[in-house]
Amino acid sequence: MNILFLLIPMALFIIVIAVGFFFWAVKSEQFEDLDRQGANILFDDDEQPKQQDDEGK
Amino acid sequence: MNQLYCFHCGEHVPSGIELSVTVFNQSKAMCCLGCQAVCQSIVDSGLTSYYKHRTQDGVQVDEIIPQQLQQILAYDHDEIASEFVHRQDNYNEVILSVENVSCAACAWLIEGTLIKLSGLQKCNVNTTTARIALTWDPVTLKLSEIILAIAKVGYKAYPFQADTAEQLEVDMARNHLRRLTVAGLCTMQVMMFAFSNYFDGLNTLSDSLSEYFRWISFLITLPVVFYCASPFYKNALSGLAAKRLNMDLPVMLAVLLAFFASAYATWLGTGHVYFESVSMFVFFLLLGRFFEQRARKKASQISSNLLRLIPTTANLVSAQESLTIVPAKTLSIGDIVLVKPGETIPGDGEVINGNSQANESVLTGEQAPVIKSVNDRVYASTINIDSPLTIKITSERSDQLISQIIRLQEQAGFEKPRLATIADSIAQYVVIAILLLSLCTYLGWWLIGNENALWYAIAVLVATCPCALSLATPSAYTCARATMSQRGLLLRSANALDILAKVDHVCFDKTGTLTTGHFTINKVKTQLTPDDVLSIAAALESHSLHPIASAFRPHVNPSLILTNSKSVIGSGIEGEVNGTYYRLGSSDFIGEQALDNDGSLVIHLANATNETLASFYLSDQLRPQSHALIASLNFDSISTTLLTGDNSAHAEYIANEVQVTHLEKGQTPAQKLKYIQQKQQQGQVVAMFGDGVNDAPVLAGAHVSFAMGSGSDIAKSSADVILLHDDLSTLTTSLQLSYDMQRIIKQNFCWALGYNALAVPFAVLGYLPPYIAALGMSLSSLIVVLNSLRLLKDKQ
Numbered sequence: 001m002n003i004l005f006l007l008i009p010m011a012l013f014i015i016v017i018a019v020g021f022f023f024w025a026v027k028s029e030q031f032e033d034l035d036r037q038g039a040n041i042l043f044d045d046d047e048q049p050k051q052q053d054d055e056g057k
Numbered sequence: 058m059n060q061l062y063c064f065h066c067g068e069h070v071p072s073g074i075e076l077s078v079t080v081f082n083q084s085k086a087m088c089c090l091g092c093q094a095v096c097q098s099i100v101d102s103g104l105t106s107y108y109k110h111r112t113q114d115g116v117q118v119d120e121i122i123p124q125q126l127q128q129i130l131a132y133d134h135d136e137i138a139s140e141f142v143h144r145q146d147n148y149n150e151v152i153l154s155v156e157n158v159s160c161a162a163c164a165w166l167i168e169g170t171l172i173k174l175s176g177l178q179k180c181n182v183n184t185t186t187a188r189i190a191l192t193w194d195p196v197t198l199k200l201s202e203i204i205l206a207i208a209k210v211g212y213k214a215y216p217f218q219a220d221t222a223e224q225l226e227v228d229m230a231r232n233h234l235r236r237l238t239v240a241g242l243c244t245m246q247v248m249m250f251a252f253s254n255y256f257d258g259l260n261t262l263s264d265s266l267s268e269y270f271r272w273i274s275f276l277i278t279l280p281v282v283f284y285c286a287s288p289f290y291k292n293a294l295s296g297l298a299a300k301r302l303n304m305d306l307p308v309m310l311a312v313l314l315a316f317f318a319s320a321y322a323t324w325l326g327t328g329h330v331y332f333e334s335v336s337m338f339v340f341f342l343l344l345g346r347f348f349e350q351r352a353r354k355k356a357s358q359i360s361s362n363l364l365r366l367i368p369t370t371a372n373l374v375s376a377q378e379s380l381t382i383v384p385a386k387t388l389s390i391g392d393i394v395l396v397k398p399g400e401t402i403p404g405d406g407e408v409i410n411g412n413s414q415a416n417e418s419v420l421t422g423e424q425a426p427v428i429k430s431v432n433d434r435v436y437a438s439t440i441n442i443d444s445p446l447t448i449k450i451t452s453e454r455s456d457q458l459i460s461q462i463i464r465l466q467e468q469a470g471f472e473k474p475r476l477a478t479i480a481d482s483i484a485q486y487v488v489i490a491i492l493l494l495s496l497c498t499y500l501g502w503w504l505i506g507n508e509n510a511l512w513y514a515i516a517v518l519v520a521t522c523p524c525a526l527s528l529a530t531p532s533a534y535t536c537a538r539a540t541m542s543q544r545g546l547l548l549r550s551a552n553a554l555d556i557l558a559k560v561d562h563v564c565f566d567k568t569g570t571l572t573t574g575h576f577t578i579n580k581v582k583t584q585l586t587p588d589d590v591l592s593i594a595a596a597l598e599s600h601s602l603h604p605i606a607s608a609f610r611p612h613v614n615p616s617l618i619l620t621n622s623k624s625v626i627g628s629g630i631e632g633e634v635n636g637t638y639y640r641l642g643s644s645d646f647i648g649e650q651a652l653d654n655d656g657s658l659v660i661h662l663a664n665a666t667n668e669t670l671a672s673f674y675l676s677d678q679l680r681p682q683s684h685a686l687i688a689s690l691n692f693d694s695i696s697t698t699l700l701t702g703d704n705s706a707h708a709e710y711i712a713n714e715v716q717v718t719h720l721e722k723g724q725t726p727a728q729k730l731k732y733i734q735q736k737q738q739q740g741q742v743v744a745m746f747g748d749g750v751n752d753a754p755v756l757a758g759a760h761v762s763f764a765m766g767s768g769s770d771i772a773k774s775s776a777d778v779i780l781l782h783d784d785l786s787t788l789t790t791s792l793q794l795s796y797d798m799q800r801i802i803k804q805n806f807c808w809a810l811g812y813n814a815l816a817v818p819f820a821v822l823g824y825l826p827p828y829i830a831a832l833g834m835s836l837s838s839l840i841v842v843l844n845s846l847r848l849l850k851d852k853q
Contacts, residue, residue, distance in 0.1 A: 004266065008273055015242055022238055026231055033183040039161030042110045 063088035065096045065211070067114030080105055091118035095211035104169045104210075111162035118211045124399060128367055129208075132200045132216065136384045137368040141216040142200070148178055149195045153214040154362035155207065158187045163212070170210050174198055186358045189214060218364040218770070226354040233288075233350050237343045240285040243277045244336040250274045251333035271323045274332040282316045286339045302488040304527040310492075311518040312339060318511055329512065341838055342527060349531040352538045353551065360549050360779060364770045369438075371403035372396070374447065385437070392450045396441045399602045402448065404437045405457045410447035412626050416440040416604060419750050419769065420458060422568050422702030424576070424604060424677055425658075428626060438750065442602050443626050462726050462750055466775050469730050469758035474737055483806050487526060491518065498821045516820040525812065525837040529805035532845035537798045540849055545766075545782040546791055553777035556761045557795040559742045563690055563788075564733060564755070566747040567701035567711055570765055571785075572677040574748070576608040579657055579678075583671035590671040592617055594662050596634045597641045605660065608675050629660075638665040657707075677707065679714065682786035687715045689789050696741075700729050702751050729755040746785075748772050763788070794848070801848055805841045812837045 025031065061070040064078070064085035076087040078096040087093040095118045099107060121129075131137055143150045158164060164182035167189065171180045176198030181190045191203060207214045250270040253262060262270075289312070293305035312335055319330040369385035374393040385403035388394065393409070396402050402415065414426035417439045426442055429435055435448055437457045454460060495517040502510035538548050548554065565571050581587045592614035598606040599619055622632030629642015640647060640663045647661040647669060657676035663669050690697050697717040701708050704723035712720040721732055733743045733755055745752070745759035748768030756762040757775035764776035765783045773779050780787060816833055819825040 005269065008269075012246070012273070012277070015246065019239060019242065023235060026234055031231075031234060033185045036161045036164055036182075036184040039110065040165070042161070043106050043165045 061086045063092055063117070064108075065092040065115045066117040068117050080108060089117065091120050092211075094118070094120070095209065098209050099166065099211075102170060102173070102210075104166055107162045107166040110160075110165075112160040115211055116157045121205075121208060127370070129201045129204050131368045131370045131382070131384070132204065134368070134370070134382075134384055136387055137370075138200065141366055145192070147194065147196075148192050149200070150190070150192050151200065151216065153189050153191065153204070153207075154217045154365070155182070155187055155189050156213045156215075158182065158184055158212065160184065166210055167207055167212060170206055171203065174203065174206055177203070185355075187362055188358075215365040215367070217362055218366055218774075219361050223354075223357040223361050226350075226357045230350050230354045233343070233347055236285040236288070237340070237347050240281050240336065240340040240343050243281045243285075244333070244340045246277045247274050247281075247333045247336045268326060271330050271332075274330065275320055275323050278316060278319075278332040278336055281336045281339050282312060285343060286312050289339075289342070302485055302492075304484050304488065306488055307491050307518060308338075308342060308527060310495075311515065314511070314518065315515050318515060331515070337835070341835060345528040345531055345838070345842070349535045352535045356538065356542070356548055359547055360773070363766070363773050363779065369401050369403050386454060388450050388454075390450055390453060394448055394450065396435075396446045396448060398441055398444055400441055402435050402437060402439050402441055402446075404448075404450045404454070405452040406435055406448040406450040408433050408435060408446055409449050411445055413441055413443040413446050414603070414626055416442055418568060418574075418604075420462070422566065422749055422751050423704065424568055424574075424707075425705070426603065442604075443624055459750060462753060463771060465726055465730065465754040466757045466771065469754045470775060473758055474760060483802075484526070487806070487810065494817065494821070501821075513820065513822075516825050517817060525809035525834065525841045526806065528838050528841050528845075529809055530802055532842045533798050533801045533805065533848060536845045536848035537794055540794060541778075541791060544787050544790060545780065545784055546787050547779040547781055548777070549779065550777040553761045554791070554795045554798055556742065557744070557792060558799050560695065560744045560761065560792075562696045562698065562736055562741045563744045564698040564700045564746070564759070565717070566745075566749065566752050567699055567703055567708060568677060569748040569768065570746050570752075571683045571699070571711060571715065572679050574677065574767075576605045576658070576675045577678045578608050578673055578675055580674040581671060582674075585670060587671075588612075590662055591673075593634050593639060594641055594660075594671070594673065597622065597630050597632055597639060597662075601630060605658065605675055639663070639670075640667075679711065680783070680785055682784060683715050686785045686788055687717055691716060691718070693792075698732075700724060700732060700745075700755070702726075702729075702749075726751045726754045730758050733759055746788075747776075797848060801845055805844055808840060808844065809837060 062068065063070055064080065065087060068088050070076075070086050070088045074088065076090065076093045077084045078087055078093055078100060079085070080096065080100055085096070087096060092115070095115070099105065138149075141151055155167065158167070161184060164184050167182050168180055171177055171191075174193075176194040176196070177191070178194065179190070179192040183189070189207075193200075193203065204214050250273060253270065254267065286309075289305045289308045292303060293309040296303040296305065315331050315335045319332050319335070322330050370382050371385045371388055371392075372380045372395040373383045373388070374380060374395055380395060388404050392404075394403055394406075398413070408429050408431050410431065412428075412430045415429050415435055416426050417436065418424050419438050419440075420436055429441075429446060434451075435441075435446070436459065438459045495514045498517045499510050499514035502513050507513075534551055534554070537554055538551075541548050541554070568574050578591070581591065583590050591609065591612040595609040595612040595614065596617040596619045598609045599613060600622060601624065617634050620633045620636075622630060624630045625642065625646065628646035629640060631638070631640045631642075633639070641660060644659060644661065647663045648667065657674045660673045660675060661669050662671045662673070687697055696719065698719040698721060699708065699712045699715075699717045700721050702724055708720065708722040721729075724732065729752070733745060736743050737760070742760050745755050745762045746765075747753075747756050747762070748765040750769045750771050752764075753769070753771040753775045756764060756772055761778070762776040763778045763780055764772040766773075766779055766781040767783050778791070812833070816825060
């Protein structure tokens with residue numbers, strides 16, 4: 001069971017990293033709009049505008 | 058007949074309209090030019106995915122009228138923009154609120170449109186807050202172009218006035234989320250180590266490992282106690298500083314005592330440790346408050362979105378008689394400005410040229426326009442109706458009538474009487490009882506000489522369940538708030554619901570609150586066909602900006618053309634409709650007697666030979682719910698007052714019609730405030746309903762106040778509750794809800810206390826180890842939360 005003396009601190013270290021990531025995510029406003037991102041994948045970005053040629057000029 | 062619905066907004070397509078747009082290779086019907094233009098521009102930009110994925114129909118789109126366009130262009134002025142645009146390096150940043158953004162498809166559509174604008178650096182639409190964050194290069198792109206691009210796909214975007222409370226709420230919510238997550242993660246870890254102790258029936262855990270686990274648990278509990286739980290300490294201490302005992306005090310004592318006692322035991326290497334109980338306790342408490350916090354944050358965001366920043370501009374007349382458009386706030390005494398019909402008067406001043414009427418309802422509540430000619434005073438925020446006026450500014454901005462009203466409102470809000478909420482009063486007694494009981498337990502065991510005295514005292518603190526007790530009110534508030542917003546009521550202050558249950562006097566403003574604030578035609582007296590005379594009158598009024606003109610608008614017949622029209626200020630209009638001469642106006646103008654006057658305004662239509670063809674009876678109609686609301690208040694023997702600035706007979710007519718118990722008419726904003734302050738001094742709990750600028754002080758001063766969603770910004774920012782859909786009947790349901798909430802809170806306290814009464818004897822006698830106490834506490838909290846959830850049930 002001596003391996004626990006090593007494994008537990010390692011586990012704690014990973015938790016600290018996870019908390020660090022979480023704080024970063026909160027800070028960069030990733031939790032501000034939870035309703036929208038789920039549906040974002042539905043939209044195709046590759047649909048071409050009809051008059052793209054005209055606009056390009 | 059096959060009824061057609063607009064593909065864009067889902068409204069009926071009126072008969073005779075044949076508009077369509079080709080979407081997905083099919084021709085789709087459109088109800089109006091606005092919708093057609095929007096749909097066409099969505100299709101042309103290749104954003105038709107919007108129609109595939111939207112969860113709600115779009116909103117019927119009105120075309121932008123020149124006046125709105127001018128307002129949008131005014132956002133480009135540096136002096137106006139400086140109020141809401143931030144400059145970062147070479148880019149401008151702004152946050153706009155967008156109306157009717159309801160789903161991810163809307164957000165995608167707006168982003169997809171804006172991304173094509175050159176000069177735009179970043180845009181992000183947030184559907185939860187209905188806001189859009191923009192970063193752009195001011196050299197190549199103007200803010201007005203961005204707003205117009207958003208308008209092109211059918212959304213209205215505005216800069217808004219952030220609620221002062223909002224930034225605070227957002228920061229608090231973020232901190233709370235961090236604390237909650239840390240507490241959750243740590244609780245799981247500590248539990249894991251604690252379980253190895255709980256279920257170590259075979260004694261396989263060596264002493265060294267067991268001690269190691271304790272130290273690890275101690276380490277993990279540190280952030281919970283000193284980081285996650287810190288808001289509780291702050292509340293408890295600030296409560297103590299104000300000589301109040303609140304629910305956070307026993308929480309603080311339980312957490313700190315249990316932690317330090319466990320730490321001491323860890324140090325000594327003997328005795329029990331209860332780190333897991335501490336962590337779990339903090340986690341559950343934070344979870345309960347998290348939901349309340351989120352509801353509060355949402356409410357303050359919605360209410361900020363309602364406070365639009367619409368700039369007032371002025372046409373400054375220079376010495377050379379040329380016009381320049383300047384922001385109204387830069388005007389100073391002696392400036393000469395030209396106010397065109399339909400424009401807002403930019404400052405308090407005197408008329409030096411022109412004859413017109415002004416709509417001063419914003420300040421006085423009186424609907425009837427006031428005639429303005431040379432040397433008359435005009436006031437900022439009122440609207441010029443008939444013809445251009447040249448005015449000379451005579452007051453500084455801070456001395457304007459509207460600024461005086463705002464000061465009165467601030468003062469009233471400051472002096473607003475605070476009432477103790479039910480939770481406060483119950484909590485006081487409960488806290489004292491808990492503290493005394495645990496102190497007695499400790500002293501009792503200590504006198505007997507039991508070394509576990511401290512543990513028993515902690516068990517009492519934990520078992521008396523401050524958790525369920527402290528969840529008793531926030532959970533009920535959160536649920537009640539959610540139900541309110543479902544019914545279109547936005548709760549701006551948390552204890553408005555508490556106070557609502559005690560209200561015994563309700564005051565109403567008249568125009569715009571009990572009534573719709575718009576003139577409608579009640580009755581037409583004519584020998585001819587009513588439809589014909591109505592459409593003739595509508596044609597005559599078609600160019601007028603007078604408030605009564607809107608009453609005729611539904612009767613417009615496009616085949617009738619108005620020519621040679623001339624308005625006689627304060628009297629009426631004459632002109633030729635399809636070549637025939639008509640006059641439309643007041644009794645004096647036509648020379649006709651008004652017959653029965655029930656407070657309605659009578660307008661007559663006459664022909665060239667001065668023969669009266671028809672009489673129209675117009676009035677500001679009661680809202681459909683007003684009758685039922687006042688009847689139900691009277692039934693509950695709650696007094697009602699009609700508190701109006703209007704001095705005309707219409708006030709009496711309305712008061713009689715809806716049967717209010719008191720009528721106070723012709724009241725200035727200061728008199729209104731004084732009236733409710735008198736009632737408050739007599740010990741009455743007063744609620745106020747209003748919508749105008751003139752109601753703002755009284756809304757701020759009332760115990761609890763309601764503003765109409767269509768009302769002025771100042772009214773909305775002074776009220777506790779905003780009626781988003783202007784539906785007065787929601788007062789009856791919210792009264793019911795507030796009674797329900799009081800009952801639920803009492804039940805919650807009863808349950809929490811009842812559970813305690815059961816658990817405490819065991820804890821006092823030392824039969825209840827803290828972890829069992831913590832488990833019981835969680836169960837008890839769960840029951841309290843479930844009970845509160847009953848408030849979400851819609852009884853309608």
